[in-house]
Amino acid sequence: MARASTTSDAFNAVAEPRRREILSYLAGAERPVGEIVAALGLEQPSVSKHLRVLRNVGLVRMRCQGRQKLYRTNAEAIRPLHEWAATFERYWQHQLNRVKELAEATVRQSSTASNFPTPNLKEKQ
Amino acid sequence: MARASTTSDAFNAVAEPRRREILSYLAGAERPVGEIVAALGLEQPSVSKHLRVLRNVGLVRMRCQGRQKLYRTNAEAIRPLHEWAATFERYWQHQLNRVKELAEATVRQSSTASNFPTPNLKEKQ
DNA sequence: TTGACATATTCCCATATCGGCATGTAATGT
DNA sequence: ACATTACATGCCGATATGGGAATATGTCAA
Numbered sequence: 001m002a003r004a005s006t007t008s009d010a011f012n013a014v015a016e017p018r019r020r021e022i023l024s025y026l027a028g029a030e031r032p033v034g035e036i037v038a039a040l041g042l043e044q045p046s047v048s049k050h051l052r053v054l055r056n057v058g059l060v061r062m063r064c065q066g067r068q069k070l071y072r073t074n075a076e077a078i079r080p081l082h083e084w085a086a087t088f089e090r091y092w093q094h095q096l097n098r099v100k101e102l103a104e105a106t107v108r109q110s111s112t113a114s115n116f117p118t119p120n121l122k123e124k125q
Numbered sequence: 126m127a128r129a130s131t132t133s134d135a136f137n138a139v140a141e142p143r144r145r146e147i148l149s150y151l152a153g154a155e156r157p158v159g160e161i162v163a164a165l166g167l168e169q170p171s172v173s174k175h176l177r178v179l180r181n182v183g184l185v186r187m188r189c190q191g192r193q194k195l196y197r198t199n200a201e202a203i204r205p206l207h208e209w210a211a212t213f214e215r216y217w218q219h220q221l222n223r224v225k226e227l228a229e230a231t232v233r234q235s236s237t238a239s240n241f242p243t244p245n246l247k248e249k250q
Numbered sequence: 251t252t253g254a255c256a257t258a259t260t261c262c263c264a265t266a267t268c269g270g271c272a273t274g275t276a277a278t279g280t
Numbered sequence: 281a282c283a284t285t286a287c288a289t290g291c292c293g294a295t296a297t298g299g300g301a302a303t304a305t306g307t308c309a310a
Contacts, residue, residue, distance in 0.1 A: 027212075089200075
């Protein structure tokens with residue numbers, strides 16, 4: 001088997017950075033393909049192909065108007081993603097609390113004990 | 126060019142359904158690889174490979190304990206995804222309001238006017 | 251040391267991607 | 281009818297994937 005199709009999922013469709021840009025661009029208003037091309041600086045065929053993928057998973061809707069086709073993003077289709085991610089919210093809050101506690105403990109210690117430099121709390125990724 | 130690497134992004138890493146399952150499974154507690162294999166019913170090498178991808182993008186952390194390696198998901202790394210999706214929240218609320226208004230209008234109409242069958246509000250995808 | 255256990259890595263293959271370029275198609279204007 | 285505009289589609293090539301099977305690495309135990 002190979003990687004899952006880009007059209008198998010909102011998750012897969014959204015994995016492509018350009019498609020994310022397109023979605024953001026089309027979030028507020030309906031736009032013809034030409035404007036997307038101009039605004040994002042992509043090749044027209046490329047945009048058309050991305051739009052096809054997005055349409056297949058319901059992330060954008062299309063409407064014809066003369067010779068133009070107006071696209072808009074269907075925000076509803078992004079909700080599953082949002083909800084899946086939200087599932088982890090409590091866990092990253094836990095982690096933040098731990099970091100916070102650690103920081104507070106360190107501050108207490110350094111303010112009572114000495115003039116140590118503040119420790120670097122940045123997580124090494 | 127081909128598709129972006131699965132390790133280029135949290136978005137790309139998370140596009141794979143099995144990886145999402147692994148992340149959920151490892152959200153609450155640290156677990157050795159063997160338990161993941163047993164719990165999700167995947168082949169061991171497959172799990173190891175997925176874990177490698179997840180680790181490369183910081184979605185999981187690993188700790189050695191004897192001959193086992195304990196993995197846990199690093200929820201922090203999921204936040205960018207959550208925040209990106211949240212960007213569209215106001216738009217899907219707009220859409221919901223529109224659907225709601227439409228439904229209410231329809232109800233008003235049908236209750237004053239007649240016994241028309243309720244229209245199908247399901248969006249055709 | 252030898253063996254068993256826990257994971258990781260490698261090789262192979264079928265599949266699909268994305269970009270670039272060329273071409274097809276449909277609607278409009280003259 | 282013809283040219284033009286606005287998109288869509290087809291073909292190509294380079295690349296990377298994920299599963300399966302086999303094998304390597306590393307750790308503990310006797």
